[in-house]
Amino acid sequence: xxxxxxxxxxxxxxxxxxxxxxxxxxxxxxxxxxxxxxxxxxxxxxxxxxxxxxxxxxxxxxxxxxxxxxxxxxxxxxxxxxxxxxxxxxxxxxxxxxxxxxxxxxxxxxxxxxxxxxxxxxxxxxxxxxxxxxxxxxxxxxxxxxxxxxxxxxxxxxxxxxxxxxxxxxxxxxxxxxxxxxxxxxxxxxxxxxxxxxxxxxxxxxxxxxxxxxxxxxxxxxxxxxxxxxxxxxxxxxxxxxxxxxxxxxxxxxxxxxxxxxxxxxxxxxxxxxxxxxxxxxxxxxxxxxxxxxxxxxxxxxxxxxxxxxxxxxxx
Amino acid sequence: xxxxxxxxxxxxxxxxxxxxxxxxxxxxxxxxxxxxxxxxxxxxxxxxxxxxxxxxxxxxxxxxxxxxxxxxxxxxxxxxxxxxxxxxxxxxxxxxxxxxxxxxxxxxxxxxxxxxxxxxxxxxxxxxxxxxxxxxxxxxxxxxxxxxxxxxxxxxxxxxxxxxxxxxxxxxxxxxxxxxxxxxxxxxxxxxxxxxxxxxxxxxxxxxxxxxxxxxxxxxxxxxxxxxxxxxxxxxxxxxxxxxxxxxxxxxxxxxxxxxxxxxxxxxxxxxxxxxxxxxxxxxxxxxxxxxxxxxxxxxxxxxxxxxxxxxxxxxxxxxxxxxxxxxxxxxxxxxxxxxxxxxxxxxxxxxxxxxxxxxxxxxxxxxxxxxxxxxxxxxxxxxxxxxxxxxxxxxxxxxxxxxxxxxxxxxxxxxxxxxxxxxxxxxxxxxxxxxxxxxxxxxxxxxxxxxxxxxxxxxxxxxxxxxxxxxxxxxxxxxxxxxxxxxxxxxxxxxxxxxxxxxxxxxxxxxxxxxxxxxxxxxxxxxxxxxx
Numbered sequence: 129x130x131x132x133x134x135x136x137x138x139x140x141x142x143x144x145x146x147x148x149x150x151x152x153x154x155x156x157x158x159x160x161x162x163x164x165x166x167x168x169x170x171x172x173x174x175x176x177x178x179x180x181x182x183x184x185x186x187x188x189x190x191x192x193x194x195x196x197x198x199x200x201x202x203x204x205x206x207x208x209x210x211x212x213x214x215x216x217x218x219x220x221x222x223x224x225x226x227x228x229x230x231x232x233x234x235x236x237x238x239x240x241x242x243x244x245x246x247x248x249x250x251x252x253x254x255x256x257x258x259x260x261x262x263x264x265x266x267x268x269x270x271x272x273x274x275x276x277x278x279x280x281x282x283x284x285x286x287x288x289x290x291x292x293x294x295x296x297x298x299x300x301x302x303x304x305x306x307x308x309x310x311x312x313x314x315x316x317x318x319x320x321x322x323x324x325x326x327x328x329x330x331x332x333x334x335x336x337x338x339x340x341x342x343x344x345x346x347x348x349x350x351x352x353x354x355x356x357x358x359x360x361x362x363x364x365x366x367x368x369x370x371x372x373x374x375x376x377x378x379x380x381x382x383x384x385x386x387x388x389x390x391x392x393x394x395x396x397x398x399x400x401x402x403x404x405x406x407x408x409x410x411x412x413x414x415x416x417x418x419x420x421x422x423x424x425x426x427x428x429x430x431x432x433x434x435x436x437x438x439x440x441x442x443x444x
Numbered sequence: 445x446x447x448x449x450x451x452x453x454x455x456x457x458x459x460x461x462x463x464x465x466x467x468x469x470x471x472x473x474x475x476x477x478x479x480x481x482x483x484x485x486x487x488x489x490x491x492x493x494x495x496x497x498x499x500x501x502x503x504x505x506x507x508x509x510x511x512x513x514x515x516x517x518x519x520x521x522x523x524x525x526x527x528x529x530x531x532x533x534x535x536x537x538x539x540x541x542x543x544x545x546x547x548x549x550x551x552x553x554x555x556x557x558x559x560x561x562x563x564x565x566x567x568x569x570x571x572x573x574x575x576x577x578x579x580x581x582x583x584x585x586x587x588x589x590x591x592x593x594x595x596x597x598x599x600x601x602x603x604x605x606x607x608x609x610x611x612x613x614x615x616x617x618x619x620x621x622x623x624x625x626x627x628x629x630x631x632x633x634x635x636x637x638x639x640x641x642x643x644x645x646x647x648x649x650x651x652x653x654x655x656x657x658x659x660x661x662x663x664x665x666x667x668x669x670x671x672x673x674x675x676x677x678x679x680x681x682x683x684x685x686x687x688x689x690x691x692x693x694x695x696x697x698x699x700x701x702x703x704x705x706x707x708x709x710x711x712x713x714x715x716x717x718x719x720x721x722x723x724x725x726x727x728x729x730x731x732x733x734x735x736x737x738x739x740x741x742x743x744x745x746x747x748x749x750x751x752x753x754x755x756x757x758x759x760x761x762x763x764x765x766x767x768x769x770x771x772x773x774x775x776x777x778x779x780x781x782x783x784x785x786x787x788x789x790x791x792x793x794x795x796x797x798x799x800x801x802x803x804x805x806x807x808x809x810x811x812x813x814x815x816x817x818x819x820x821x822x823x824x825x826x827x828x829x830x831x832x833x834x835x836x837x838x839x840x841x842x843x844x845x846x847x848x849x850x851x852x853x854x855x856x857x858x859x860x861x862x863x864x865x866x867x868x869x870x871x872x873x874x875x876x877x878x879x880x881x882x883x884x885x886x887x888x889x890x891x892x893x894x895x896x897x898x899x900x901x902x903x904x905x906x907x908x909x910x911x912x913x914x915x916x917x918x919x920x921x922x923x924x925x926x927x928x929x930x931x932x933x934x935x936x937x938x939x940x941x942x943x944x945x946x947x948x949x950x951x952x953x954x955x956x957x958x959x960x961x962x963x964x965x966x967x968x969x970x971x972x973x974x975x976x977x
Contacts, residue, residue, distance in 0.1 A: 159867040160869075165869070166504050168513030170587060172895075285711060293701075387701060404866065
C-alpha cells in the first residue's frame with residue numbers, strides 16, 4: 129500500500145506542472161487588459177501604462193512565467209490584480225460556499241441517483257425502469273442554468289419560500305445558510321443524479337447477472353439481501369469512482385450555478401476573474417481546482433484500493 | 445423606527461406612483477425628482493434600517509475614486525467622501541466642504557474658505573492641510589486633476605481653514621472639476637500614505653454621511669451612519685446642500701447578473717437596484733411594491749473613428765459614414781424602447797448648463813448619394829473597415845451591426861471583430877488594430893472633461909481647433925461665454941467628425957416602495973432617505 133501511495137503522489141507532479149503551464153500560456157495568449165477594468169473608462173493612457181509596469185505585465189513572457197512558477201512552487205500564487213489581496217486568501221474566503229454547495233449537491237445526487245438506479249435495475253425492462261431512465265435522460269439533457277432560473281421563478285419569485293440569490297455563511301446559522309443553498313444544490317444535484325442513476329443501473333445489471341448472485345438466490349436468500357448485500361457491495365467500487373468524479377466536477381464546475389444564484393464561491397470568482405483579465409487570480413484558481421481534482425481522484429483510488437485488494441496489485 | 449421631519453425641502457413627491465410615471469413620460473418631466481422643491485413638500489423620513497443596494501459588480505479599488513474612474517466606485521465613494529463643491533440638480537457646482545470661495549476675475553486665483561466644524565470619520569477635524577494633500581494626490585493620478593495641476597503655479601494652506609490656488613492660465617472650470625467625486629477630501633496622512641496606490645480599506649476615512657464598516661468581497665460592502673456628521677444648513681438640492689443620514693447603514697451587494705438584481709428587487713431582498721434591463725420597465729411598473737426609475741441624463745453613444753492611422757484619417761470618409769446611416773435609428777436598434785432614448789446632437793444633456801444645439805443640421809441626416817461621392821473623393825478602394833464590437837453590452841453589437849448595413853449600402857466592406865469588453869478595451873488602444881469602435885460617454889459631464897479630448901485616448905483625436913476650444917472651456921469663468929464656446933466645440937465635432945454622436949440613452953433603475961426620499965440623480969446617493977417598516 130505504501131508503494132502504491134508514493135507512486136500515486138509522484139504522478140501528481142507532472143500533471144500539475146502541465147496544468148500550470150497550459151493555464152499560464154492560455155491566459156497570456158488571450159487578449160484583454162486588466163488595467164482597463166481596474167482604472168475605469170476615463171483613465172489616461174499614461175496612467176494605464178504606469179499600472180501595467182507596476183503589475184509586471186510589460187515584462188517578457190518567459191520572465192513572467194518563471195517568476196510565477198517559482199512563486200507557485202513555494203506556495204505563493206501571487207496577488208489578485210483586481211482585488212488587491214493574495215490569490216490564496218481570495219480562494220480561501222470563497223471555499224466555504226463552494227464546499228457546502230458541492231457537499232449538498234453530491235448529497236442530492238446520491239440520494240436520488242442511487243435508489244433510482246437500483247430500482248431501475250431491479251425492474252429491468254418494466255415501466256418503472258423505462259420511466260426512471262426517461263426522467264434521467266431529461267435530467268442529463270436539461271441545461272443547469274435553465275433549471276436554476278425555473279426554480280428561482282417558482283420557489284423564490286412566485287412562492288417566496290426561498291431567497292432569490294446570495295449566500296449567508298455558516299456563522300449566520302445553519303438554517304440561514306441552507307436557505308440560500310437549497311435551490312442551487314438541487315439545480316446542480318439533479319443533473320448529476322441523472323448521470324449517477326444511469327451508471328448505477330448498468331453496474332447493478334452487470335453484477336445482478338453474475339454467478340455469485342445466482343448462487344445467493346439459489347441459497348434462498350431474500351431478494352433484498354441479494355440486491356443490497358451481495359450485488360450492491362460489488363457494484364459500489366465503480367460507483368465510488370463516479371461519485372468522486374461528480375464531487376470534483378461540482379467543486380470546480382459550479383461556475384454557472386454560482387453565477388445565477390449570486391453565490392460568492394470559487395466558480396463565480398473564476399468567472400469574474402476571467403472577465404476582468406485578473407490573470408494571477410485565474411491562474412491560481414485553475415491551479416487549485418486542478419489540484420483538488422487530482423487529489424479527489426487520488427482519494428477515490430485509495431478508497432477503491434482499500435476496498436478491493438486486486439486494484440493495489442494491478443493498478444499499482 | 446422613529447420618524448423625524450426634515451424641515452428643509454426634500455426632493456420628493458407625495459405620490460410615488462405619479463412621480464415615477466411622470467419620470468417615465470416625455471422630456472417635459474426631465475430631471476423630475478432632482479428638482480429642488482419647496483417647503484410644502486415636507487416628507488416624513490423614518491430613521492434607522494439598513495438599505496440593501498444591488499450594484500452591478502464589485503467596485504474596483506473599493507471606494508477610492510481617485511485611483512479608478514469606474515462609475516460604480518465613484519458612486520459608492522460619494523457616500524463616504526465629500527468634495528469642496530457638489531453638483532446641484534442642474535449640475536451647477538455649489539459649496540460643500542467650503543464655506544465660501546473667491547475667484548479672481550481673470551480666473552487665475554482661487555481662495556477657498558473651508559468649513560471649520562467638519563470632522564473626519566476618525567474624529568479629527570478637516571483642515572486646509574488635508575485639502576492640499578488630497579488635491580495633490582488627485583493632481584498626481586487623476587486625468588482631470590493632472591489637467592488642473594498642469595496649469596497651476598501653487599496650492600497652499602494659508603491658514604488652518606484657507607486654501608489658495610494660483611494658476612498660470614485662467615482656469616474657470618475649477619469648481620466643476622472639484623465637484624466630481626474623484627476630487628475627494630481625505631485626511632492628509634491618508635492621501636500622503638496612499639500616493640499613487642489605492643487607499644487601503646482601513647484608511648477609507650472621509651467626512652461623508654456614511655462611514656466604511658466592512659468589506660466582504662463579492663458579498664457586501666457595508667457602510668454605517670456617521671453619527672457626528674456635520675451637515676450644511678442650506679436646503680438639499682441635488683447632491684448639494686443639507687445631507688442627513690437617516691439610515692443606520694447601507695449594504696452594497698455586488699450582483700453582476702441583471703435578472704438577479706431584478707428578481708431580488710421584486711422579492712424585497714434589495715431595496716434599490718442599479719442598472720436593470722429596460723425591457724423590464726413595464727413589468728416593474730405593474731408591480732405595486734416597486735417603482736421603476738428612468739435616469740436622465742445618463743450616457744450618450746457614438747462610433748469613434750481611428751484617426752491616428754488608416755482609412756479614417758481622412759475626414760471625407762468619416763463624413764461618408766455619418767451620411768450612410770440614421771443616428772436615431774441606430775439608437776433604437778441598440779436600445780429598443782423609445783422612452784429610453786433621446787435623439788440629440790449635443791454632447792451634454794439638455795438638463796445641464798452645457799447643452800448645445802449646434803450640429804442639428806448635420807445630425808441624423810442620411811444621404812447615400814453624397815456619401816458615395818465622399819467615398820470616391822476620399823479615395824476609398826474597397827479596403828475592409830475593422831469594427832471592434834462586443835456582445836457583452838448588447839447595444840454595442842446591435843448598433844455596430846446596424847451601422848454596418850448602412851456602410852455596406854454605400855459599398856464599404858465592414859468586418860465586425862467581436863470579443864469580450866476587456867479585449868476590446870485593450871485593442872482600441874492600438875492604432876493598427878481597428879478602424880472603428882463604439883462606446884458611451886456621460887451626458888452630465890462638463891465637455892472639457894470628456895476623455896476623447898485627450899489625443900492619446902483611443903480614437904486619437906488630434907486637432908488644434910479642438911485643443912484651443914478645450915483650453916478656452918477650461919479657462920472660462922463666465923457661464924454665458926462658456927456656452928458660446930461649447931456651441932463652437934459642438935459644431936467642430938459635427939464638422940471634423942471624430943465620432944458620430946448617435947443619441948442619448950437613459951438607464952433603468954428600480955426602488956422599493958418602502959424607501960422614502962429617493963432623489964433621482966445620475967449618480968445615486970442615500971442620504972436624506974429613509975426606510976418605512
